[in-house]
Amino acid sequence: MLKRVLEYAHVLMQTAIQPGETAVDATCGNGNDTLILSQSAGNKGHVYAFDIQTQAIEKTKEKLAAASCTNVNMIHDSHENVDHYLPEDLKGKLAGAIFNLGYLPGSDKQVITTPDHTITAIDKLAQYLKPEGIIVCVVYYGHEGGSNEKNALLNHLADYDQKYYQILQYGFINQKNNPPFILAIEKKQVPQK
Numbered sequence: 001m002l003k004r005v006l007e008y009a010h011v012l013m014q015t016a017i018q019p020g021e022t023a024v025d026a027t028c029g030n031g032n033d034t035l036i037l038s039q040s041a042g043n044k045g046h047v048y049a050f051d052i053q054t055q056a057i058e059k060t061k062e063k064l065a066a067a068s069c070t071n072v073n074m075i076h077d078s079h080e081n082v083d084h085y086l087p088e089d090l091k092g093k094l095a096g097a098i099f100n101l102g103y104l105p106g107s108d109k110q111v112i113t114t115p116d117h118t119i120t121a122i123d124k125l126a127q128y129l130k131p132e133g134i135i136v137c138v139v140y141y142g143h144e145g146g147s148n149e150k151n152a153l154l155n156h157l158a159d160y161d162q163k164y165y166q167i168l169q170y171g172f173i174n175q176k177n178n179p180p181f182i183l184a185i186e187k188k189q190v191p192q193k
């Protein structure tokens, strides 16, 4: 009945992103999330996918090519620079963004997402969200440095103004070995006066 964490992250993205809209994968890794965003946005939509590792960019390109997805800009840069790549007129229109925190499975475990870059990227992306658009962070924190990032993120997001954003935490509290959980930031529809 209850959806597993990654499954629920995908449901949230698929619900938020309609055909023709734009989405961001901030940590493309092996491209699993990028593929879902690309398929949700469809031929008339667009996806920007970031990663700092060449291996991740190449894996994601392969995955997209195998599925004949042609609507993705692959960006070999840190997500903290997201605003260097998104068009100014996307502000207020971005349907969704996803982060999978931690390290790329099967690669160098020293290359991890970091609190300062993750928070900078989230703050920047929040300015681009459409009303009811969503940023989903899948927080893995079992690795060295992971708890630090988790705590920094929870502290930072707790200060987001509830008038403009609602933030969900979704995870299982009786699983062993620091299971991942979701932090989902939804921009609220603020009524015009």
Ligand SMILES: C[S@@+](CC[C@H](N)C(=O)[O-])C[C@H]1O[C@@H](n2cnc3c(N)ncnc32)[C@H](O)[C@@H]1O
Pocket: 026, 027, 028, 029, 030, 031, 032, 033, 034, 050, 051, 052, 053, 056, 077, 078, 079, 080, 099, 100, 101, 102, 103, 104, 105, 111, 112, 113, 114, 117
């Ligand atoms: C948990 S993996 C992502 C898994 C991916 N979503 C998938 O479906 O396979 C985290 C990724 O974040 C990347 N990363 C770490 N710091 C980054 C940064 N500052 N900007 C962009 N990507 C970053 C890593 O290289 C790694 O590929």
